[in-house]
Amino acid sequence: MKNQLTTICMLLTLMASGTAHSVGPGTFLEFKGSEAGTVIFDGTTHKNAGIACNDCHNPDVFPTMKHGTVKITMADLYAGKFCGKCHDGKNGFLIKQNCDRCHFKPGA
16 A cells, blocks of 8 residues: 555656646747747746747647647737737737748748
8 A cells, every 4th residue: 555655656746747848937848830930839938928838828829838739820829829918009019911930941
């Protein structure tokens, strides 16, 4: 019984540490594959703007925090989903006509 409890505690700790990875200050997350260029998410920029992780990582914006599990399209963003929920020109910069604020092309 004691061994089972120890094993369960270790598994729970391991599971929690696996979800603790974040894009905090000083960390960048890259989304490649867009013709417009790689999208780079900067944790420092958002922290400096007073944004907390759970402001975006919740069932209404990003239901999961695992990189690559949510398909994001420009149509979704323009419709106010995902990043577009805040990047509407009121809370954050307007996504439309500001492509280079998120998309980066090598040598550009």
